[in-house]
Amino acid sequence: MPGLLLDPETVGGIPIIDFEGFGDGTTERAIEIGNSFYEACRDVGFAYLVNTGIPQDSVDEMFAWSARFFALPIEVKQKIPHPPSGQEHRGYSGIGVEQVSQMVFDKAELDAIRLKAPDFKESFDSGNDGAHVPVHNLWLPDEDLPGFRAYCTSFFSECRGIQMKVLNALALGMPEVAPDFFESFHQEADNQLRLLHYPSAPTDVFKTGSKGRIGAHTDFSTCTLLFQDSCGGLEVEDPHHPGVFLPAPPIPGAIVFNVGDFLMRWSNDTLKSTLHRVRAPPPRPTDNGMTRERFSIPYFISADVDSRIEALPGTFGPDRPRKYESITAGDYVNMRLNATY
């Protein structure tokens, strides 16, 4: 993308970490990657990861399945509604989407939608089908979208492979953390694959400024791998200027990585879980008063529910007390999920 790369190693202040040559994580080059990745997590909380080894075709295919899923009639998607309980982060959520997709242009109606639905998005969540988690996937009957379940399941596994590489790189870069430390806390893949669709909507819908596609938030698990399409609109808080958000534009082939609140707590606040949000992308003359639709795919990585964490080695000492009690990953995530739904 010409013009975007002002500094070859960052975009909008977000470091680009090149995993080329990471190998099995034992080479000099792997240590270098680990060091710059650790610095990115400490100083920014976000990084673009390139050459991670995930085939671009797999990512493109996941986006194609996502588009097919969201194009299904609302009655079909509503066969698998997201349960009201925060613990069960599975199935379809279509908050406010029905109204928006019907192309409402009346101002009073738009205002009513804004009040009702702060975020104009629909989503589908799936996770590990393993028996150890008390949460079950909600799949459509296969005849409604043959192949969808199989592909989500296979993409979930591909992301898991990348997850291990990424966690190992971070451990390598952290001063007193053993290389396989994080891996040993992430054996069960208690992760969540979310397909997100921000429908096209009249540009007016986004004009008030206070509401958008996703309001400013931090993610609450260990970390997130985010795949975004070419639309744009993701913004990340500038670590040096609280309240100022900088665009994190899509870079073809890159995964956006961010630290979550759980890892921030685990690191005694050494690593940053940074606020981010999604706004309407800058309008183009060809948009005709409509904001383009956007698809994104976050993969939320969580530690094994029963694992108990306390401040990571090297993040506390005589001059730097531990700030948090020890907690299990399950208790932490449930506490946070219950506050969201």
Ligand SMILES: O=C(O)CCC(=O)C(=O)O
């Ligand atoms: O859609 C995006 O780019 C970001 C999504 C996100 O931040 C989230 O789901 O937590």
Ligand SMILES: [Fe+2]
């Ligand atoms: Fe997020």
